[in-house]
Amino acid sequence: MKSVKENFDRQTSQRLREYDERLQDKRQKRKEQRDKNIQKIIHKDKMEKKLAEKIEKGCLMCACGLGSVAGSVGLLGGFGIYVSKSAALATAIAEGAETAKAAGEAARIPAAIDAVIKGITKVFGVSTLGVQRLESLFTANIYNNVTMIARAINEQYNPSSCILPIGGSGADKSICPWVMEKYLPAQNIPEMTRGGALSMNDVIETAVKSIVTDAKTVAETAAKKATEEAIKASTDAVESAYAACQTAIIASVVAILVIVLVMMIIYLILRYRRKKKMNKKQQYTKLLNQ
Structure with a gap:
């Protein structure tokens, strides 16, 4: 009975040690994995920050370029340029x-x-x-x-x-x-x-x-x-x-106004010619009716 008890205690102790070793090993692996994940998150945050700064500067340059060549973008670019300027100023002050x-x-x-x-x-x-x-x-x-x-x-x-x-x-x-x-x-x-x-x-x-x-x-x-x-x-x-x-x-806004003015002039010319043709047609109709 004593031998059985000692054998049981020995086996139990051995299993507990093995369990503890496995537990320590798992903890170490989890810690290493956690550290790797943290490094990945830090790296990702740095990349996102750099990308955001590049996008802000790119937006500022793109807004300038598009505003100078496209009238429609020029009308909508004012707000975008204002926001980009605020972000660029904050970045410039920080840097x-x-x-x-x-x-x-x-x-x-x-x-x-x-x-x-x-x-x-x-x-x-x-x-x-x-x-x-x-x-x-x-x-x-x-x-x-x-x-x-x-x-x-x-x-x-x-x-x-x-x-x-x-x-x-x-x-x-x-x-x-x-x-x-x-x-x-x-x-x-x-x-x-x-x-x-x-x-x-x-x-x-x-x-x-x-x-x-x-x-x-x-x-x-x-x-x-x-x-x-x-x-x-x-x-x-x-x-x-x-x-x-x-x-x-x-x-760009001035260019749009010029284009609108030209279109209005063309519209008025076409309208005048249409009315003139209608008046001539009415005159011909009256003559025919007489």
Whole structure:
């Protein structure tokens, strides 16, 4: 009895393991199939989106072409062109967003660097740092590094020499007007003399920080302008295409009106000739009756 029970338990366990393995295998296959189906759906959605965009652009071009050559299509093409224009504008704005973002970023950094250079030149009256001119020194990585710029100015131009009897090759008098204007009054500002002594580097750093802050404002303005111009360029292209289509539609309508006018003239001529013939026939009838 015990042997039978053990045999039964062993067989049951084996069958359960086999069942579990089959179940895991089926789950894996279903998961793989589900993933394949998801990929197919994603691919199908992408294809449908691309096709819809191509159809929208094709409709815009077809409406222009048909409106310029067919009068009947020209009458019905106005609504189609309006709908196509709205869709094309939405597509142009969506597609131009990334381009506008890149254009804004490309305009922001050069504008910031130029503003920093002009600010340093205007405030400190200097045009070089080390052996390099400011235009070749500043890059996208360091133009807003206030500490580095202030230290470089302090080390090269030795502004302390303007107020202290310090000689040497490091002294440069080009910065002295700024020192006399800013450093001496700063001694009376409590926030600048908390350590008991006024640091020339701190005064320079305060001025550089103000320059960099102003440069950021200039950079954001330049980036915003570049972004708006990029988006405007995308929408102007659609507007130009729509204007051409509108001209074609107007020409088609005018052509239809001319055709209608010609047909009315022909109708009036034929009607006049018919009445004239009828009058002559009536006259002949009267003569015969007499």
